[in-house]
Amino acid sequence: MPIQYYIALAVTLFSIGVVGVLIRRNAIIVFMCIELMLNAANLLLVAFSKTHTAVAGNPLAGIDGQIFVFFIMVVAAAEVSVGLAIIVMMYRNTHSTDINFLNRLKN
């Protein structure tokens, strides 16, 4: 498949993640939509790394893109662990995961 199809797929996935962040109020679902956006970026990185290999001819060209995907996964895992801890703490205080309760960080 040409690269344009993968770009269109990743862009669509990213936009669905944006829709979720904008229209949902449950903090956990907002987090999951951020994961969707990260995965759209990952998909695009892999597609471009593959294209780079095919164009450059060098069998190891474009390997950096896949390494970046690995690091993005690492950062996402760390982010999820801290973010879910924050959500659990917030739920313990307010007994809700509505992000509109988060418009004040005091108390």
Place this chain on the structure above:
Amino acid sequence: MGIAAILFWILSVLTIFSAIMVVVSKNPVHSVLWLIATFFAISGHYIMMNAQFLAIVNIIVYAGAIMVLFLFVIMLMNLNSNTEPRKNIWAKLIGVISAGMLLWILISVVRTFSDQIKGHPQIATFNTGNIGLIKNLGQVLFTQYALPFEITSVLFLSAMIGAVVIGKKN
């Protein structure tokens, strides 16, 4: 249409449909399950692009570890569709419209430059290229990217300590 194209379309439809279901599901547990389906479809795309290591890591780390964490937190909080907070219909409409305009702009950019990148090689072909194998990725990761890899361990340690400190009852 070859087998690669058919698989691409099936996986793409599965990815988009599961992602939409993540957003529209009322029950957060269903959202998590649909997100797992999305990750499996994306792993299928990685395998099509000969990125086998990333496909397996995507399944193990995302669909395995992170989603279990999400599910565990949701079950800990006893969330279901009854406790789902309601949102104003106008706010939803405005959110969908603005994200749709973002999609429109990005798709327009791709279409504008589409004729310039035409003629480049097809990327979803089986058994071409071996940069996705763990042998080659590991060699680069432990030589050229050894320092970022070690810094990653510090990041994980600090995230773990941070999660424990935040979650600790005071």
